[in-house]
Amino acid sequence: MSRTILLTTTLIAGMATTASADTLRLLTWGGYAPDEVIELFEQKTGHTVEVTKSNNEEMIAKLRATGGGGFDLVQPSQDRVMGPQMEFGIYKPIDMSKIDESLFIPSMLMATMANTTVNDEVYGVPHVWGTSGLVLNTAEAGDTVKDYTDLCDPAVAGKVTYRLKRPTLIGFAFAMGEDPFAAYGDEEKYKEIMGKVEAKLAECKPNVKTYWGGGDELMNLVRSGEVTASMAWDTGGWKLNDDNADITFVAPASGALGWIDTFVLPAKGQADDVAYEWINFVMQPEIAAMITAAAGNFTASAGADEYVEDGLKAKYQNSFPQEAIDNIKWYPPVPAGLEAIEGEVLDRVQAAN
Template identity: 55%
Template structure:
């Protein structure tokens, strides 16, 4: 009896020890670069948690969390458009308790977009972290009036236009026509009617296109040489060119840049939920968010990060984006499966047209 009592006590102490370790450890599933060593060390000193990082991408995150039904990690960082459909099927995330997030420190339009685009029934499942955009890369000296995606169809720039034959071009041109394609996602028939019109516009303006780019480095070379003066491209590409030649720059289109957001989400069986909220709030503190942006180049949802940015990076954001431009970004929502086939057929039609 005495031996059994001793053994029971030993097992209880072992269990408590394991629980303590679990509580002291924060396991993060994230992209490379999203948890800089310097910030991890700063967080560990501030909170006492021991951080363990596993690097991944959207597909692997989903696979890992599906396999464990949401166990094994306390924080994950999927893109906002890869959450709601997965959550509906597999229930791998916890609903976010926004009362535990310092929402006053966030860009309101980004928080609202993520709440909306990760909503399942009455709950939302993510907090915005970082973002990037596509829009126009313009030679402002040679194409000073290129302010929206409609410039990709403009005879004024004939022979000096480039874009990818991909869905962002369809989406961008639709917005420039005064439509909101994302609002038509729930009606495939309406979406197809809109995109039929966009495809006709692209076919009509095809003689003005220098090429359909597929390699980003090749596009930048065409812009450097002025063979192309208006292109659809990404923000960092435009800023890289601006550093070399002030006439070249990224322009947020009048109808709104197209944006992706990577988020913070909490897996369904997270063991250290308190630590997860602590990490999310820590990474969105202005100085910490600015450190990430200075290191990786992506903007963040932290409202006050700009004042801590390196001058060159701060200038890039302020030159290309007013506050109104940030609030006007069209954030990608989840794509219904049937729409991808509609887009694919239309893009093939544009490519094959004479």
């Protein structure tokens, strides 16, 4: 029996159980509700859990079709909460008095609450998260690359790769001292920021070996040594570290770019109390570590990294000291019109000589 299971079993043995047999209908992503976690929850509470695996698009479609019915807890990404709620009214507010806030990493909880607030009501709290930032071969790139714009440094010329996608625009903007998220409500200001980023990316183009399109392509470029500095996901960097200790994920000085999958209550959910129990249960550090083992990403549970497998814990703590966590730039909902601006910028960078 693993250390995590032993700790968790001991934890549960000391808790009172309830006789309620309410069922929690959970609409979530693969890996977010492992069988062993469900078993422990059912053992503790007497409730049952029915899991439907899905993704953002399907979650919204299912809830739209039923007006927010059919499920008791759903897990859309935080940028899929405010907009759908304002447009379709498919969620209900969260009663924060029923959430044990002490279980959460404070900066993540505050960011998600802010990004899911509609008419002064909070609709989401954070669960699983991940980031994009820098994946570097530190033996080759040395200390040269500390932020996104350092990918343009002559020291790594011809050894750089990133995507011609939205995260690159956002990352470069932050590294250039701008705040693109703060400009979301001002289209002209956003165009101005994107204009500066476009000029920088065009200037940087000779440094880029290739613009990667898929994860396998990226991993092969870094593994082969063709690329020593890239923009990529944290989990990709940690996976590469298993093969080469010199390669790792580094949180950029201006902040890694973060996504969070949330907990949200559907408008017509019928087991809110069970949903709150589930949230508080899975955010316990020992339980959250089990979810990390299944999903591959960390959760917003404070202290859960101490319970994950030692190798992954070391990589996480190396990439994310507390100041790097607090400096993550979390993606807010994208207003209409901005993606068109970004698309035009990316097209011009692609076409630039």
